[in-house]
Amino acid sequence: MATRSKVSASANGQPRASKKPARADLIPTEWGEAGAIERLRKMMLIRAFEEKAEELFSLGRVHGTMHLSIGQEASAVGAASALRVGDYLLNTHRGHGHCLAWFGSDEKLMMAEFMGKESGYCRGRGGSMHIANVDANNLGANGIVAGGLPISVGVGLSIKQRATDQVCLSVFGDGGANTGAFHESVNMASIWQLPVIYLCENNQYAMSMPMKKAFNIPQVSDRAKGYGIPGVTVDGNDIVAVYRVFQDAVARARAGQGPTLIEALTYRWRGHSKSDKQAYRTRDEVKEWQAQDPIRRFGRVLKLSDAEFDGHRVWADQRINEAVAFSEASAEPKIDQILEGIFA
Amino acid sequence: MRELTYVEAIREALNQAMAADPRVFLIGEDVGVYGGAFGASAGLHQQYGAGRVVDTPISEAGIAGACVGAALTGMRPVGEIQFMDFITISMEQLVLQAAKIRYMFGGKATVPMVLRTPGGSGTGAAAQHSESLENWFVHIPGLKVVMPSTPYDAKGLLLSAIDDDNPVIFVEHKLLYKTKGPVPEEPYRIPLTQTDVKRVGQHLTVVATSMMVPRALQAAEQLAAEGIELEVVDPRTLSPLDDAPIIRSVIKTGRLMVVHEAHRNGGFGGEIVGRVAESEAFDYLEAPIKRLCGLDVPIPYNRTLEAAAVPQVADIVREAKALVK
Structure with missing residues (x-):
């Protein structure tokens, strides 16, 4: 049976909490104080990485484009918090956050990849849209919207055939939910009860197409019913809320009870990519969502003083500056190795 | 066997x-x-x-x-x-x-x-x-x-x-x-990227794929009776391609025909022809290269039209004679 959401989208698409739990409910006891701070710092590390990425681009020190997840950090860190080493990740083009939140991730290797260096996760061949860390079962970001969804069926089948209790986190956006790949993938995972958790990060826009114009239903998670799996919509800017719904989904998946569709309501603060003039939305709308900043919200939950909060951000900036220094000191790939790695 | x-x-x-x-x-x-x-x-x-x-x-x-x-x-x-x-x-x-x-x-x-x-x-x-x-x-x-x-x-x-x-x-x-x-009963492996010469001949190299291989071999039987010997070469793996046996064969015969069922426009035959043209075999060519391929048409339903849309044995025989004469 489909579970109903604790949070629903209001008419303007803003998340609206149906109840405000007391503080004791907010920080999971299993995190502890240190674990909670660690997660705050992880979100700050993602934010710092992406702000630096943006800066490097505007200074002309990297080329190409990038898809920033600034404003969506709680979804990545909340999801990973409910998973464990050995689980699998299939990520999106807006995937810096999930990659950094994943197990064993190293922001130095990520930044080096972003800067196209041989020391990067993918030897500079992949770049922002294709960062993977296969050794850690991070099966990569994907330049194709919903491109990872069919692959997650195979990962789920593989887990089932190998009879392990791993799970696969398969991330996509509201745009991806309208592809045929979404339908084929979720249906196959459902009929075979595969341990796949479908995370739809609904950041309200598929490039310029607003969610309200691209769906004739109020919530993406409503689609779960059509596949006979649980669907839940959650405030994606609340790291604890994301973690809680993931805990349920992960428990079901590990127990062989099949996939779950989780819709995390969030917002992309930046444009779709670097070419986006953002003519399709207002500054006021962006400001309203920025008031829901997942990092500041969690800082308030933790009752941090401004100085404490800023101190953690200084830590994150320091780590990212070191990653940039590492990357700049790293070698460029060699042209005579351009054909390496096509075939095994 | x-x-x-x-x-x-x-x-x-x-x-x-x-x-x-x-x-x-x-x-x-x-x-x-x-x-x-x-x-x-x-x-x-x-x-x-x-x-x-x-x-x-x-x-x-x-x-x-x-x-x-x-x-x-x-x-x-x-x-x-x-x-x-x-x-x-x-x-x-x-x-x-x-x-x-x-x-x-x-x-x-x-x-x-x-x-x-x-x-x-x-x-x-x-x-x-x-x-x-x-x-x-x-x-x-x-x-x-x-x-x-x-x-x-x-x-x-x-x-x-x-x-x-x-x-x-x-x-x-x-x-x-x-x-x-x-077919041997025990498991055996044929390496990928290994072109196979299916029939040895000295007058014309016919590079054929899939269903066109048995048709080329049938054509070769018919032509042998007339004293024309086709060398039928089957790439088996199209990519990555083992082109050396093809080039060697063309050097030997001095003539090349590529036969495939897929449409000619943008088809695999162009790749074979390109590789031969870029190779030392180019200097040995004694006749223009021929691509005998599926017509550039969606496969029609009618039996006669369907057969006419892709190379048949008689087509291979006819084109081979034209190249060798």
Whole structure:
């Protein structure tokens, strides 16, 4: 049976909490104080990485484009918090956050990849849209919207055939939910009860197409019913809320009870990519969502003083500056190795 | 030696691969109880169960993606796309995911998957069930393309394809399924990227693929009676291509004809011709090169038109005579 959401989208698409739990409910006891701070710092590390990425681009020190997840950090860190080493990740083009939140991730290797260096996760061949860390079962970001969804069926089948209790986190956006790949993938995972958790990060826009114009239903998670799996919509800017719904989904998946569709309501603060003039939305709308900043919200939950909060951000900036220094000191790939790695 | 049909040889390869390696499994539409639309997996469901012979919904993108994901995580999937025409639905997963993942990830991932699919016309199934799309995949770095023409090659190449750590598009032919030939019972491997000379001759090199190989051999029989000896060369693996035997053959015969069923425009024949033209064999050519291919037309339904759309034995005989005279 489909579970109903604790949070629903209001008419303007803003998340609206149906109840405000007391503080004791907010920080999971299993995190502890240190674990909670660690997660705050992880979100700050993602934010710092992406702000630096943006800066490097505007200074002309990297080329190409990038898809920033600034404003969506709680979804990545909340999801990973409910998973464990050995689980699998299939990520999106807006995937810096999930990659950094994943197990064993190293922001130095990520930044080096972003800067196209041989020391990067993918030897500079992949770049922002294709960062993977296969050794850690991070099966990569994907330049194709919903491109990872069919692959997650195979990962789920593989887990089932190998009879392990791993799970696969398969991330996509509201745009991806309208592809045929979404339908084929979720249906196959459902009929075979595969341990796949479908995370739809609904950041309200598929490039310029607003969610309200691209769906004739109020919530993406409503689609779960059509596949006979649980669907839940959650405030994606609340790291604890994301973690809680993931805990349920992960428990079901590990127990062989099949996939779950989780819709995390969030917002992309930046444009779709670097070419986006953002003519399709207002500054006021962006400001309203920025008031829901997942990092500041969690800082308030933790009752941090401004100085404490800023101190953690200084830590994150320091780590990212070191990653940039590492990357700049790293070698460029060699042209005579351009054909390496096509075939095994 | 014992004789098997082409489809029996494929089934035996699948069976032997599954028996030898628990990571190998089959996935596709109607591959289970039905046994596959052309019977390639008949009996394997009963033998290995639904867990290893996986029937899917009509979801060709999902089938291809399932192969990619399973291959990335330690399995060795063998997918089936029921008709090669339907592989168009799988293209994103094959071209943008399977082919590129290893390279995009800096050579740190492997995608050991095989996607089998029957191509070709001659069954009266018309334009959407008769495509020969192999060259689409030849064009993509990171994919291997295999196209056997005999039962012996089908078994040996399929076992090698399953062993291979790369994505392999394995193109069968509907009209070859019932053809018979000698096939050893034990498992054996024919290396990928190994062109085979199917008949030795000194007057004209005929490079043929898939169903065109037996037609070229039939034509060679007829022409031999008239004193014209064709050398029939079968690439077997279209990509990566072993072109050295082709070039050697053209140096010997001084003449080249390429025969394939796929449309001429942008077809594999152009690649063969290009490689020969760029090679030392160019200086040995004594006649213009000929491409004898499928017409650039959707395969028509009418029996006569269908046959006229792709090269037949008589066409090969006629064109060969014209080149050799």
